[in-house]
Amino acid sequence: MLEQLKEDVCRANQEIERSELVVLTWGNVSGFDPKQKLMVIKPSGMDCKQMEPEFMIVVDLRGSVVEGDFRPSSDTPTHIELYKAWDDVMSIVHTHSDYATMFAQAQRSIPCLGTTHADFFKGSVAVTRSLSREEVKEGYEKNTGKVIAETFQKRDHLSVPAVLVSGHGPFTWGKTTDEAVKASIALEKIAKMAYGTLVLSPEAPNLPDHVFKKHFMRKHGPKAYYGQGGEGKND
Amino acid sequence: MLEQLKEDVCRANQEIERSELVVLTWGNVSGFDPKQKLMVIKPSGMDCKQMEPEFMIVVDLRGSVVEGDFRPSSDTPTHIELYKAWDDVMSIVHTHSDYATMFAQAQRSIPCLGTTHADFFKGSVAVTRSLSREEVKEGYEKNTGKVIAETFQKRDHLSVPAVLVSGHGPFTWGKTTDEAVKASIALEKIAKMAYGTLVLSPEAPNLPDHVFKKHFMRKHGPKAYYGQGGEGKND
Amino acid sequence: MLEQLKEDVCRANQEIERSELVVLTWGNVSGFDPKQKLMVIKPSGMDCKQMEPEFMIVVDLRGSVVEGDFRPSSDTPTHIELYKAWDDVMSIVHTHSDYATMFAQAQRSIPCLGTTHADFFKGSVAVTRSLSREEVKEGYEKNTGKVIAETFQKRDHLSVPAVLVSGHGPFTWGKTTDEAVKASIALEKIAKMAYGTLVLSPEAPNLPDHVFKKHFMRKHGPKAYYGQGGEGKND
Amino acid sequence: MLEQLKEDVCRANQEIERSELVVLTWGNVSGFDPKQKLMVIKPSGMDCKQMEPEFMIVVDLRGSVVEGDFRPSSDTPTHIELYKAWDDVMSIVHTHSDYATMFAQAQRSIPCLGTTHADFFKGSVAVTRSLSREEVKEGYEKNTGKVIAETFQKRDHLSVPAVLVSGHGPFTWGKTTDEAVKASIALEKIAKMAYGTLVLSPEAPNLPDHVFKKHFMRKHGPKAYYGQGGEGKND
Numbered sequence: 006m007l008e009q010l011k012e013d014v015c016r017a018n019q020e021i022e023r024s025e026l027v028v029l030t031w032g033n034v035s036g037f038d039p040k041q042k043l044m045v046i047k048p049s050g051m052d053c054k055q056m057e058p059e060f061m062i063v064v065d066l067r068g069s070v071v072e073g074d075f076r077p078s079s080d081t082p083t084h085i086e087l088y089k090a091w092d093d094v095m096s097i098v099h100t101h102s103d104y105a106t107m108f109a110q111a112q113r114s115i116p117c118l119g120t121t122h123a124d125f126f127k128g129s130v131a132v133t134r135s136l137s138r139e140e141v142k143e144g145y146e147k148n149t150g151k152v153i154a155e156t157f158q159k160r161d162h163l164s165v166p167a168v169l170v171s172g173h174g175p176f177t178w179g180k181t182t183d184e185a186v187k188a189s190i191a192l193e194k195i196a197k198m199a200y201g202t203l204v205l206s207p208e209a210p211n212l213p214d215h216v217f218k219k220h221f222m223r224k225h226g227p228k229a230y231y232g233q234g235g236e237g238k239n240d
Numbered sequence: 241m242l243e244q245l246k247e248d249v250c251r252a253n254q255e256i257e258r259s260e261l262v263v264l265t266w267g268n269v270s271g272f273d274p275k276q277k278l279m280v281i282k283p284s285g286m287d288c289k290q291m292e293p294e295f296m297i298v299v300d301l302r303g304s305v306v307e308g309d310f311r312p313s314s315d316t317p318t319h320i321e322l323y324k325a326w327d328d329v330m331s332i333v334h335t336h337s338d339y340a341t342m343f344a345q346a347q348r349s350i351p352c353l354g355t356t357h358a359d360f361f362k363g364s365v366a367v368t369r370s371l372s373r374e375e376v377k378e379g380y381e382k383n384t385g386k387v388i389a390e391t392f393q394k395r396d397h398l399s400v401p402a403v404l405v406s407g408h409g410p411f412t413w414g415k416t417t418d419e420a421v422k423a424s425i426a427l428e429k430i431a432k433m434a435y436g437t438l439v440l441s442p443e444a445p446n447l448p449d450h451v452f453k454k455h456f457m458r459k460h461g462p463k464a465y466y467g468q469g470g471e472g473k474n475d
Numbered sequence: 476m477l478e479q480l481k482e483d484v485c486r487a488n489q490e491i492e493r494s495e496l497v498v499l500t501w502g503n504v505s506g507f508d509p510k511q512k513l514m515v516i517k518p519s520g521m522d523c524k525q526m527e528p529e530f531m532i533v534v535d536l537r538g539s540v541v542e543g544d545f546r547p548s549s550d551t552p553t554h555i556e557l558y559k560a561w562d563d564v565m566s567i568v569h570t571h572s573d574y575a576t577m578f579a580q581a582q583r584s585i586p587c588l589g590t591t592h593a594d595f596f597k598g599s600v601a602v603t604r605s606l607s608r609e610e611v612k613e614g615y616e617k618n619t620g621k622v623i624a625e626t627f628q629k630r631d632h633l634s635v636p637a638v639l640v641s642g643h644g645p646f647t648w649g650k651t652t653d654e655a656v657k658a659s660i661a662l663e664k665i666a667k668m669a670y671g672t673l674v675l676s677p678e679a680p681n682l683p684d685h686v687f688k689k690h691f692m693r694k695h696g697p698k699a700y701y702g703q704g705g706e707g708k709n710d
Numbered sequence: 711m712l713e714q715l716k717e718d719v720c721r722a723n724q725e726i727e728r729s730e731l732v733v734l735t736w737g738n739v740s741g742f743d744p745k746q747k748l749m750v751i752k753p754s755g756m757d758c759k760q761m762e763p764e765f766m767i768v769v770d771l772r773g774s775v776v777e778g779d780f781r782p783s784s785d786t787p788t789h790i791e792l793y794k795a796w797d798d799v800m801s802i803v804h805t806h807s808d809y810a811t812m813f814a815q816a817q818r819s820i821p822c823l824g825t826t827h828a829d830f831f832k833g834s835v836a837v838t839r840s841l842s843r844e845e846v847k848e849g850y851e852k853n854t855g856k857v858i859a860e861t862f863q864k865r866d867h868l869s870v871p872a873v874l875v876s877g878h879g880p881f882t883w884g885k886t887t888d889e890a891v892k893a894s895i896a897l898e899k900i901a902k903m904a905y906g907t908l909v910l911s912p913e914a915p916n917l918p919d920h921v922f923k924k925h926f927m928r929k930h931g932p933k934a935y936y937g938q939g940g941e942g943k944n945d
Contacts, residue, residue: 028660030702031591050702079693079701101591103664107671110589111679119345120408121266121336138685145689172682173590190263194338200671201342201435209346212407215373219380223314231314232265232285354815355878356736356806425733429808436812436905444816447877450843454850458784466784467735467755498899499892500937501826520937549928549936571826573899577906580824581914608920615924642917643825670906 006072007045010036011061014045014096017182021100022053024190032100033078036182037088039095042066046084048075079146086150087178091162094178096185101174104196108132109169115195117212118202123220124231125191127164131156135171149173164225167192241307242280245271246296249280249331252417256335257288259425267335268313271417272323274330277301281319283310314381321385322413326397329413331420336409339431343367344404350430352447353437358455359466360426362399366391370406384408399460402427476542477515480506481531484515484566487652491570492523494660502570503548506652507558509565512536516554518545549616556620557648561632564648566655571644574666578602579639585665587682588672593690594701595661597634601626605641619643634695637662711777712750715741716766719750719801722887726805727758729895737805738783741887742793744800747771751789753780784851791855792883796867799883801890806879809901813837814874820900822917823907828925829936830896832869836861840876854878869930872897 017034021027032053035046044064047056062073066085070077078084084097108115108130115130117123133152140148153168153176166188167177177188202209211217224231252269256262267288270281279299282291297308301320305312313319319332343350343365350365352358368387375383388403388411401423402412412423437444446452459466487504491497502523505516514534517526532543536555540547548554554567578585578600585600587593603622610618623638623646636658637647645666647658672679681687694701722739726732737758740751749769752761767778771790775782783789789802813820813835820835822828838857845853858873858881871893872882880901882893907914916922929936 028664029657031594048703049700075703076700101664101668103667104671106589106591106668107675110668110672111676113675118407119341121341135683136686141685141689145686145693172588172686187264194263194336197338198336198341198345200675201339202345204439204674205342205348205435206346213370215376216371216380216407219376223380230284230311233283233310234285353877354811356811422734429733429806432808433806433811433815436809437815439909440812440818440905441816448840450846451841451850451877454846458850465754465781468753468780469755498895518938519935545938546935571899571903573902574906576824576826576903577910580903580907581911583910605918606921611920611924615921615928642823642921670910674909 007038007041007043007063008058010038010045011058011063013182014047014061015056015058017096017098017186018047018053018056020186021098021189024186026100026102026189026193027053032098033080033084034096034098034182034185035078035081035084036096037094039092043071044081044084044088046077046081048073049078051075080149082144082146083150083153083176086147087153087176090150090154091178093163093180095180096182097176097178098185098189099174099176100189100193102189102193102196104200105169105175105192106173107200108196109174110172112171114169115192115199116209117217118199118209119195119212120216120220121191121198122195123212123217124224125188125195126167127161127221127225130165130167130169130192130195131160132169133171164221242273242276242278242298243293245273245280246293246298248417249282249296250291250293252331252333252421253282253288253291255421256333256424259421261335261337261424261428262288267333268315268319269331269333269417269420270313270316270319271331272329274327278306279316279319279323281312281316283308284313286310315384317379317381318385318388318411321382322388322411325385325389326413328398328415330415331417332411332413333420333424334409334411335424335428337424337428337431339435340404340410340427341408342435343431344409345407347406349404350427350434351444352452353434353444354430354447355451355455356426356433357430358447358452359459360423360430361402362396362456362460365400365402365404365427365430366395367404368406399456477508477511477513477533478528480508480515481528481533483652484517484531485526485528487566487568487656488517488523488526490656491568491659494656496570496572496659496663497523502568503550503554504566504568504652504655505548505551505554506566507564509562513541514551514554514558516547516551518543519548521545550619552614552616553620553623553646556617557623557646560620560624561648563633563650565650566652567646567648568655568659569644569646570659570663572659572663572666574670575639575645575662576643577670578666579644580642582641584639585662585669586679587687588669588679589665589682590686590690591661591668592665593682593687594694595658595665596637597631597691597695600635600637600639600662600665601630602639603641634691712743712746712748712768713763715743715750716763716768718887719752719766720761720763722801722803722891723752723758723761725891726803726894729891731805731807731894731898732758737803738785738789739801739803739887739890740783740786740789741801742799744797748776749786749789749793751782751786753778754783756780785854787849787851788855788858788881791852792858792881795855795859796883798868798885800885801887802881802883803890803894804879804881805894805898807894807898807901809905810874810880810897811878812905813901814879815877817876819874820897820904821914822922823904823914824900824917825921825925826896826903827900828917828922829929830893830900831872832866832926832930835870835872835874835897835900836865837874838876869926 014036033047062077063071179185249271268282297312298306414420484506503517532547533541649655719741767782768776884890
């Protein structure tokens with residue numbers, strides 16, 4: 006079942022390793038099928054390099070394994086919470102990429118310091134609040150998903166398809182596995198650039214609002230003219 | 241038409257990706273044919289890795305597509321302004337390379353701190369002023385070109401074939417695609433070195449003027465003796 | 476003799492080079508056979524890239540060569556002291572990996588700033604005290620082993636399978652060569668992340684205790700549910 | 711003539727490119743034949759990647775080309791001065807490697823902060839003084855060699871086979887091309903480690919003298935026991 010999605014999710018798990026966002030087993034990608042309300046995710050504790058489509062696990066929204074020979078990623082409840090919260094997201098990526106994780110550990114959001122950032126993320130990439138002792142005890146991974154959703158209560162999660170979980174690392178998402186992986190690659194790059202910018206100029210100003218909006222809208226707005234798609238598309 | 245130039249521009253787009261100056265679609269190279277007054281440029285939103293000569297777009301100096309199956313790079317008007325401003329430039333490269341972009345975002349020019357810099361750039365690599373709200377609205381990409389040209393009103397653009405667009409990233413240029421690509425590679429390296437130098441010694445002095453001139457002139461002056469070319473040539 | 480162990484140790488020596496933890500000859504891996512009380516270790520001053528299983532040296536716990544054509548690693552007495560101190564350790568890795576060595580040279584322990592750290596190391600990775608003049612004279616490499624063991628007098632060496640030797644570099648260990656190598660890879664990554672975190676926020680807080688314990692225990696505790704092993708296993 | 715030396719010098723020029731110490735044409739290696747008092751060096755302005763043994767240039771100690779189809783490296787007079795000053799040096803390497811160049815530009819010597827440094831360099835790696843206006847005018851490259859030799863008037867150039875030319879970059883040397891290249895690789899690594907150490911602890915102490923001497927002597931002293939050579943040898 007869901008053979009195409011398994012292939013996409015498998016390839017995405019390999020891609021985050023090839024893009025040097027992941028070493029060892031420190032990352033996972035899932036994909037969601039909205040018709041069957043089933044999620045495909047990487048097995049737990051397995052190297053991204055070794056992925057094969059048939060290793061992928063199919064899980065329902067209660068977290069029960071529907072198909073697959075392995076235990077699903079231990080972060081499965083986090084992914085589930087996000088698919089439940091956002092019905093327009095079809096893929097989620099989690100990594101511990103170097104610079105994004107530095108910001109997560111420093112508990113600093115990534116400010117929008119340039120057009121590279123503005124091309125992908127409409128405003129700063131936020132850090133979540135820390136989970137309370139009770140939340141960790143009650144359901145660590147599930148509540149990690151809930152605190153991410155909470156961070157976006159007043160923000161559009163598709164305009165800023167990335168978050169830093171406090172003291173942990175980044176999650177990104179998109180309408181396809183490809184979009185979600187690209188958001189992870191972009192996030193790591195803009196995190197590295199922001200890091201260096203803040204070292205050079207600790208008080209570096211945010212990108213002026215009129216430039217910021219221009220960049221975001223030329224790629225993502227209704228009259229987008231970046232890329233080869235029709236208006237409003239960007240591929 | 242312009243088959244040789246298409247090949248050169250295609251290879252240059254691949255080269256900036258191989259040299260790790262570009263990830264995803266974050267860069268573009270163009271070449272100019274001075275006889276026909278036509279520019280060849282990369283399609284918009286396409287991975288540099290996937291380039292083929294026949295994908296290149298031919299554009300005239302008003303920005304109209306003369307040949308090609310794709311939409312040209314969204315930065316096309318910036319390239320056009322620079323070819324109009326400088327009739328001795330035949331290729332332009334734009335990237336979001338890490339360290340050059342950090343300086344652009346920090347709105348700091350790259351000072352000439354050593355001979356590596358002096359071998360390529362006669363003096364600091366400047367940051368442009370920010371575009372006004374009106375300039376962004378009236379024509380963002382075109383005015384980006386104009387503000388670059390403005391930055392060189394009192395400087396020789398062939399002695400310093402690079403600029404940092406404020407809050408955005410670097411552009412470089414040259415008399416050939418090869419020269420323009422090398423300027424991008426050199427710029428990223430000297431930006432990284434300047435970054436580290438300023439971390440080690442925030443008040444690091446500029447290279448003494450007599451050493452600076454010596455290095456620049458031994459490679460680019462009328463009696464240049466670096467490389468295998470005749471006097472004044474450097475290849 | 477010990478052919479399987481020689482292969483494992485050889486492959487581990489190659490792996491630390493491939494993982495960019497080692498250049499030139501700056502690293503060594505050993506494995507221990509608890510039945511015969513013999514250690515297999517890399518020859519001294521040899522590139523990790525050039526390793527072959529038959530180059531490995533077999534050494535007893537007094538440091539005498541039992542089999543092999545080369546002189547064993549000059550760090551052999553350090554490895555021996557650790558196998559003597561800890562009878563549950565079967566492999567030791569020593570590298571001069573960049574960021575772990577920076578902390579060793581700065582004589583700073585690596586604080587637990589995030590879940591990436593907590594997944595591998597239960598608490599900060601300590602720096603040893605410096606060896607005295609007498610200890611260096613009496614037996615530099617042997618006393619390096621003793622000072623590592625001393626550092627763990629009040630800590631569990633399997634919960635934090637890594638140490639920074641003051642002014643020198645990291646050692647890691649495990650129950651298999653594979654575990655010991657993974658600890659070196661993880662150590663270098665968490666050192667890099669801690670470095671950047673401290674640059675961004677010099678007063679960055681340690682990971683809250685309740686998150687820290689959760690992460691460590693979900694992977695290493697009696698009810699571990701990370702990975703594909705049974706309870707308490709993690710592979 | 712000197713076919714073996716040409717091969718060694720060619721391979722060494724390739725090796726500094728492969729080891730990521732050099733981009734474009736920013737480096738050169740020479741070798742010296744003490745019987746014929748002739749030097750073999752890379753051609754000027756040529757990519758290290760493209761080297762072939764037959765491209766190498768043979769130059770005498772007055773700087774005249776004895777054999778070869780290309781112009782020798784523009785740094786030839788620097789190499790010559792060093793062979794004239796030091797009759798036990800048979801190979802010289804010049805690069806603009808990132809971190810060593812940062813220290814050269816910051817005009818800071820690289821302090822001995824750890825055993826990685828002590829294994830290769832007996833004490834700090836010095837920065838030369840700047841050349842005067844007259845010295846640059848009279849003979850820039852020759853006087854660069856003289857100021858390096860001057861820096862070692864009271865130090866042993868074989869115990870510290872590296873120097874940072876102020877505002878320029880590193881030179882290293884050795885009794886063979888292989889030794890000189892390894893000194894460049896080691897220099898870049900210890901420069902990177904020193905950089906990070908000083909960021910973490912601006913007042914980081916030098917390696918204690920008794921550890922420092924131990925490390926240097928176990929590898930280079932008359933009773934050296936590192937590596938596979940006889941006493942006092944290290945290979």
